[in-house]
Amino acid sequence: MCSVQDGEDVIPERKKTGKFTEGERRPCMKCGESAAVIIRVNDAFCRGCFLTYCTHKFRSAFGKSKLIRDGEKVLVAFSGGQSSTALLHLIQEGLSERAQKKLRFIPSFVFIDEGAVLNQTQEERSETCQQVAALLQQSGFPWNIISLEKIMQESNSLEKFELSEQFESLHVSEKDQEELKSLWNSVKTLSAKEEMIRTLRSRLLVSIATAGGYSKVLVGDTGTKLSIRLLSDVAQGRGMHLPFETGFADCRHPEMKIVRPVRDFTAKEVAMYNAFHNLQPLVLPALTTKAASNASIERLTETFVTGLQADFPSTVSTIFRTGEKLSVEDMDSEVDRCQFCQAPLDTNVPASSALNATLFSQSLSQKSSTSTIGGASNCDKTDSCCGEGDGSCQTQKDFRLTKEDLADVLCYGCRLVIKDMNSVDDLLPANVLQSAAAAVRRKKMKDEIQDFLLPS
Amino acid sequence: MPVKCGLCEKKAILKRPKTGDALCKDCFFWAFEEEVHKTIIDANLFSPGEVVAIGASGGKDSTVLAYTLKTLNERYDYKLDLILLSVDEGITGYRDDSLETVKRNQQQYELPLKIISYKELYGWTMDDIVKQVGLKNNCTFCGVFRRQALDRGAMLLKVDKIVTGHNADDIAETVIMNILRGDIARLKRCTAITTGADGALPRCKPFKYTYEKEIVMYAYFKKLDYFSTECIYSPNAYRGHARTYIKDLEAIRPSSIIDIIHSGECMAVKKEVKLPVQGTCSRCGYISSQEVCKACVLLEGLNKGLPKLGIGKPHKVKKLEAQGKIFTDTKNPKFVENRDADKGSMANNAAALDF
Ligand SMILES: [Zn+2]
Numbered sequence: 001m002c003s004v005q006d007g008e009d010v011i012p013e014r015k016k017t018g019k020f021t022e023g024e025r026r027p028c029m030k031c032g033e034s035a036a037v038i039i040r041v042n043d044a045f046c047r048g049c050f051l052t053y054c055t056h057k058f059r060s061a062f063g064k065s066k067l068i069r070d071g072e073k074v075l076v077a078f079s080g081g082q083s084s085t086a087l088l089h090l091i092q093e094g095l096s097e098r099a100q101k102k103l104r105f106i107p108s109f110v111f112i113d114e115g116a117v118l119n120q121t122q123e124e125r126s127e128t129c130q131q132v133a134a135l136l137q138q139s140g141f142p143w144n145i146i147s148l149e150k151i152m153q154e155s156n157s158l159e160k161f162e163l164s165e166q167f168e169s170l171h172v173s174e175k176d177q178e179e180l181k182s183l184w185n186s187v188k189t190l191s192a193k194e195e196m197i198r199t200l201r202s203r204l205l206v207s208i209a210t211a212g213g214y215s216k217v218l219v220g221d222t223g224t225k226l227s228i229r230l231l232s233d234v235a236q237g238r239g240m241h242l243p244f245e246t247g248f249a250d251c252r253h254p255e256m257k258i259v260r261p262v263r264d265f266t267a268k269e270v271a272m273y274n275a276f277h278n279l280q281p282l283v284l285p286a287l288t289t290k291a292a293s294n295a296s297i298e299r300l301t302e303t304f305v306t307g308l309q310a311d312f313p314s315t316v317s318t319i320f321r322t323g324e325k326l327s328v329e330d331m332d333s334e335v336d337r338c339q340f341c342q343a344p345l346d347t348n349v350p351a352s353s354a355l356n357a358t359l360f361s362q363s364l365s366q367k368s369s370t371s372t373i374g375g376a377s378n379c380d381k382t383d384s385c386c387g388e389g390d391g392s393c394q395t396q397k398d399f400r401l402t403k404e405d406l407a408d409v410l411c412y413g414c415r416l417v418i419k420d421m422n423s424v425d426d427l428l429p430a431n432v433l434q435s436a437a438a439a440v441r442r443k444k445m446k447d448e449i450q451d452f453l454l455p456s
Numbered sequence: 457m458p459v460k461c462g463l464c465e466k467k468a469i470l471k472r473p474k475t476g477d478a479l480c481k482d483c484f485f486w487a488f489e490e491e492v493h494k495t496i497i498d499a500n501l502f503s504p505g506e507v508v509a510i511g512a513s514g515g516k517d518s519t520v521l522a523y524t525l526k527t528l529n530e531r532y533d534y535k536l537d538l539i540l541l542s543v544d545e546g547i548t549g550y551r552d553d554s555l556e557t558v559k560r561n562q563q564q565y566e567l568p569l570k571i572i573s574y575k576e577l578y579g580w581t582m583d584d585i586v587k588q589v590g591l592k593n594n595c596t597f598c599g600v601f602r603r604q605a606l607d608r609g610a611m612l613l614k615v616d617k618i619v620t621g622h623n624a625d626d627i628a629e630t631v632i633m634n635i636l637r638g639d640i641a642r643l644k645r646c647t648a649i650t651t652g653a654d655g656a657l658p659r660c661k662p663f664k665y666t667y668e669k670e671i672v673m674y675a676y677f678k679k680l681d682y683f684s685t686e687c688i689y690s691p692n693a694y695r696g697h698a699r700t701y702i703k704d705l706e707a708i709r710p711s712s713i714i715d716i717i718h719s720g721e722c723m724a725v726k727k728e729v730k731l732p733v734q735g736t737c738s739r740c741g742y743i744s745s746q747e748v749c750k751a752c753v754l755l756e757g758l759n760k761g762l763p764k765l766g767i768g769k770p771h772k773v774k775k776l777e778a779q780g781k782i783f784t785d786t787k788n789p790k791f792v793e794n795r796d797a798d799k800g801s802m803a804n805n806a807a808a809l810d811f
């Protein structure tokens with residue numbers, strides 16, 4: 001059947017060939033000087049007005065939200081790339097004495113070295129860190145460099161986090177290195193690997209920030225990047241979490257907000273900003289650098305969105321605006337959370353739903369059609385816990401979480417990630433496994449007393 | 457070594473696109489039908505005694521839908537009266553052939569058939585429309601007109617519900633399209649299994665969770681007769697981009713289609729975002745979020761030689777109306793005339809109804 005439906009015809013406008021041909025000088029829309037940059041179809045700016053426009057946009061993002069108090073300590077995640085470089089510079093400008101509407105927070109910077117999952121040698125990793133250290137040192141702000149392996153440690157060991165003055169060498173224990181490697185190697189697909197590293201990175205940032213006494217983490221996601229993420233999140237079942245993943249502030253963690261102050265900038269604007277200020281971002285490899293366009297869901301989505309954007313210049317901004325209109329319902333502190341990404345669970349769905357349809361399809365594939373829908377098989381599993389059931393006993397080291405058990409306490413998107421893993425046993429970071437095991441025990445307790453709970 | 461069916465002892469002959477399981481033909485049929493049955497039961501789609509019109513285009517989705525519904529209606533005793541309802545858009549070569557398929561289905565499945573045409577409803581065939589508007593926006597006309605045509609046909613037949621063959625791939629594609637077009641109201645609606653409460657005839661999609669590839673597979677192994685030629689006035693290129701994206705996603709991770717539907721089902725719109733209120737068209741009485749429904753605007757454009765009317769932004773329509781250039785009559789005469797004509801054609805075309 002032709003799937004064109006009523007009223008679905010409003011198609012974004014194609015790129016127009018405007019009245020100014022390529023190479024022809026347009027006037028700046030603010031001052032009339034000859035323009036140096038065209039940011040949208042019809043907006044042309046000279047250098048000076050463009051930079052004013054950028055700083056204004058950056059300050060007003062903070063002003064509007066009133067999220068960060070004067071004198072508040074914030075941790076800025078720095079990756080060395082285009083948007084981080086611009087973010088660092090915009091913060092520097094904003095804090096300087098001559099700035100109008102001066103920013104008044106106190107930033108520290110952190111770089112997470114992800115060399116381990118990029119197959120880099122120790123030398124390559126050190127070299128990257130040296131480069132980053134030089135940039136951060138120049139900025140005059142306190143900074144530190146931490147390797148992703150730290151995520152394998154239990155959270156309390158991160159309390160020793162301090163801000164360094166100079167970079168000596170990476171301190172990575174061999175045990176952590178091995179553990180991250182086995183976790184990484186058990187993830188079979190590049191799509192799941194990308195999700196895995198995103199969640200690990202954000203968990204690490206949150207725990208570093210918490211340990212350091214911060215209450216906000218700033219990240220350098222541009223609107224372009226967030227539009228791509230929005231679509232790729234939808235493709236990976238994270239529709240409910242879009243406001244967290246792409247909004248100005250990610251409020252999923254009760255005590256720690258992740259803030260995206262450059263999300264009103266496009267990738268192009270950020271690159272122009274850096275170019276006009278003669279800033280040199282680092283060109284560091286990423287997971288899908290040089291990968292084919294169908295190598296992963298995120299990579300495919302990136303190719304798709306950039307391709308559309310070239311023909312239909314409103315693509316990125318339209319996707320972005322769609323995201324602005326979404327919210328997350330029931331966000332009280334009582335809500336059950338995903339034990340991996342920590343967003344509210346989106347798996348408590350009605351009978352008629354995509355999730356239940358999928359579970360039903362899976363149950364049909366099982367030889368006995370009597371198997372329970374929900375996938376959790378709790379037969380012939382000897383609980384190694386002492387029976388207290390609340391995790392107070394000390395036998396939890398032996399508590400083996402099956403994939404099905406774990407899936408029960410994960411959101412839809414994170415279930416897709418572990419589905420693409422060979423095994424989860426002992427592989428995920430200890431603190432994830434511990435809290436997941438506790439959540440599984442609580443869920444079992446709740447199931448037992450279910451019949452006696454009154455509807456709220 | 458031949459692979460054994462995962463469910464019985466027979467030799468497997470296919471791998472399910474949805475789950476990757478190796479199955480024999482019979483076990484695949486069983487799984488396919490059970491899933492559709494479960495969708496129907498879980499969503500409470502039907503009640504005993506209802507008259508249900510199956511939007512039949514002669515294509516694979518609606519052909520398989522008609523067959524499956526008939527099978528399940530008998531097997532599980534839904535007690536439904538099923539009717540095939542086809543729309544003749546008036547596309548020479550394309551619709552003639554597909555209507556032949558529908559007529560054969562009617563005989564094979566022993567279901568009554570009603571055909572309603574654009575010509576009798578609107579006074580225009582798609583061929584005429586394309587001559588007027590060209591190949592750029594023709595799908596807009598067709599989409600808007602088909603939706604109303606199905607409803608009007610269904611109302612003539614006094615049915616309780618319409619079912620359409622939209623499958624999981626179509627719904628995933630629509631979710632992506634609505635994000636790309638920034639259409640928040642449709643984004644919210646498009647994953648609902650039943651639409652059209654208050655006033656309008658309910659429409660439902662029993663194949664909401666069924667993969668297109670499995671529908672083709674089912675038709676292939678059941679040797680169902682369907683018409684597989686694409687519409688000669690091919691759909692717009694923009695939708696094609698979304699379709700390709702979905703296919704590429706499916707190749708990377710087969711569950712992507714269902715994952716997108718899950719995303720759509722779980723999205724919540726901010727309370728402060730204003731969504732258009734559904735009212736009724738002041739000219740024809742059909743549900744519409746505008747004062748005059750899209751079909752009436754498009755039709756007025758055709759009749760006044762302004763084929764772009766209704767394609768662009770709504771304010772252009774308002775402006776022309778204020779200038780007294782369009783909607784000069786109070787009601788659309790063609791429509792009224794045709795509604796009466798329809799009653800006649802119901803009686804005269806008893807052959808087409810063929811109960
Ligand atoms: Zn200027």
Ligand SMILES: [Zn+2]
Nearest residue numbers: 338341411414
């Ligand atoms: Zn999660």
Ligand SMILES: [Zn+2]
Nearest residue numbers: 461464480483
């Ligand atoms: Zn079998």
Ligand SMILES: [Zn+2]
Nearest residue numbers: 737740749752
């Ligand atoms: Zn109307």
